[in-house]
Amino acid sequence: MPFFIRNKRSGGNKPKKLGGKKAQAKRKTDVKSQQLEKRGKFAPNLDEEITSEEEEEYDKNKKVIEEEDELEEETAQEKKVRLARQYLQQLQEQRAQDEEDKLDDEAIRTRLREDVLEASGRLRKKIADSYLEPEADDLKVFRSKKQRLSVTCITxxxxxxxxxxxxxxxxxxKYGMDGEKLGTILGGRKGAKDSHVGHCSHIYTIAVSSDGKFLASGDAGGYIHIWNPETLEHLKTFKKHRGPISGLSFRWGTHTLFSSSHDRMVMVWNLDAMAFVENLGxxxxxxxxxxxxMRESCITSGGRDxxxxxxxLVEDKQLRFSGHYDSIDGVKLINEKTFVTYGQDGYLALWTTLKKRPHCVVKAAHGYQSNGIPNWLTAVATLINTDIMASGSMDGYVRVWKVDTDRHKSVKPLxxxxxxxxxxxxxxxxxxxxLLVGVGQEHKMGRQSTSLLWLVGL
Known part of the structure; x- marks a missing residue:
């Protein structure tokens, strides 16, 4: 019976692996990738081309794998130490967050407390002791060639x-705080009020609303002009007073304007409606x-009365005070219950609404003239709800004072x-x-022709 005998292949009975070493390595990589995928891990084929997003994902997963490998290798004691450190870090972060929230809550409570005290006139900020005498470099002069006569008022x-x-x-x-002139409204000739938009006589007082929407100015002719502070656009003219306008003031946070005049009247205006409200005698x-x-009230000084x-206004009543022996030329609020007056007798008087006479009087606050008469106090400024005050006269000095706002027993020079x-x-x-200082060669009721505005850095 015929039969065939097949010759043995070289290399023995083992079949030859296809693709060589590269193919074998690829198959091993694929197998490993499948195993890692089953374990929830990701190991991409490094021979493949990947995008930048895939590369970022790879780096992220590689980091996770390394961390898991480290966790698998750490001992029980090392694991306890690691968990303890994580717990301490969480406690520190929670404590820092609690302290930050506590500071925010405290700041809110402080602000609300100040608002309540401010509205009731009981807010007292003690800042006078922090003020130092300014040096020559702290003084700056603002000058405008278009203002040929004396500065009479500033705000x-x-x-x-x-x-x-x-x-x-x-x-x-209009100036910037750096002294740059930002705009000018020129005055008109006397008697040209019908053809000129603006003032045609001496400007005696000026005021700006707390939100910066309205600027009011009053002149010797009894006119009150309302302007846009940003553009200096003329908005409205009021003519109801029969004498020179001596004072203007906005109620804080509102567009209610108070005006006073030599006609012995106080008038109230609503600038939202651009209308007259009422007059007060x-x-x-x-x-x-x-x-x-802030309150629905205003305070006035009556000159030679x-x-x-x-x-x-709410209660429709008047509170009267007296204590000077000569003309009172001005009054300024320190807070809602405390105010200061000054005048031609050289007095600087500290008052509260609880007493009809001054609590404290500084006589000859700016010294004496050569004839022995006290220097006439011509201007005073207060920083509302604080214990700091400044006064001016004709002796060549601006004096800064510390006010006792608790017991109202003293006004001390700084x-x-x-x-x-x-x-x-x-x-x-x-x-x-x-502190801004408006200076002239004579009082604003005089006739000299020098105009300076000083900025004093405190």
């Missing part, structure tokens, strides 16, 4: 961006000064700043970092 916006000054030549000038002589803050009146000329107006910035 600064609540955000401390702009300074406004009024002059005897009926012009208004009571003084027997020309009103020389006016101030207001030597009286101060607080008008409480330092003096030499400013040549007659101080016609003073104003603190809202933060109290600067």
């Amino acid at each position: 600064v916006s609540a955000d401390e961006k702009y300074v406004f000054s009024g002059s005897k030549d009926a012009s208004l000038v 009571g003084h027997q002589d020309a009103i020389t000064g006016l101030d207001a803050f 030597q009286s101060v009146i607080v008008y409480v 330092f003096s700043v030499p400013i040549p000329g007659v101080i016609n107006s003073l104003a603190f910035t809202t933060s109290g970092s600067h």
Whole structure:
């Protein structure tokens, strides 16, 4: 019977593996990848081309794999130490977050407490002791060639961006806090009020609303002009007073404007409606000064009737005070219950609404003239709800004072700043970092022709 015998292949009975070593390595990689996928891990084929996003995903998964490998290799003791450290770190982070929340809550409580105290007139900030006498480098002079006559009044916006000054030549000038002149409203000739938009007589007072939307200015002709502080656009003219406008003040946080005049009347205006609201009487002589803050009330000084009146609008009543023996030329609020007056007798008097006579009087606050008569106090500025105050006269100095706002027993001098000329107006910035000084050669009722505005850094 025929049969065939097949020859043996070289290399023995083992079949030859296909693809060589590279194919074998690839198959091993695929097998390992499948195993890792079953374990929930990812190990990509390094021979494949991958995008940047895939590369980032790979790095992330590689880090996870390494961490898991480390966890598999750590001992029980090392695991306890690691978990303890994680727990301590969580506690520290939680404590830091609690402290931050506590600080935020405390800041909110402090702000609310200050708002309540401020509204009730009981807020007292003790800052006077932190003030130092300024040096020569801290003084800056603002000057405008378009204001040819004396500066009579100044005001600064609540955000401390702009300074406004009024002059005897009926012009208004707007400055930045760095002294840059940002705009000018020129005055008109006397008798040209029908053809000129703006003032045509001496500007005696100026005020800006707390939100910076309205600027009000009053002149010797009894006119009140309302302006846009940003653009200096003329908005409205009021003519109801029969004498020179001696004071303007906005109620804080509102568009209610108070005005006083030599016609012995106080008037209330609503600038949202651009309308007159009511007038208030009571003084027997020309009103020389006016101030207001948060409450629905205002305070005025009555010149030679030597009286101060607080008008409480809600209750429709008046509180009267007297204590000077000569003309009272101005009044300024320190807080809702404390105020200061000054006048031609050289007195600087500290009052509260609880007493009809002054609690404290500084006689001859700016010294004496050569004839023995006290220097006439011409301007005072207060930083509301604090114990700091500044006064000006014709002795060439601005004096800064510390006020006892708790017991109202003293007004102590801190330092003096030499400013040549007659101080016609003073104003603190809202933060109290600067004091603005309007200076002339004579009082604003005089006739000299020099105009300077000083910025004192405190």
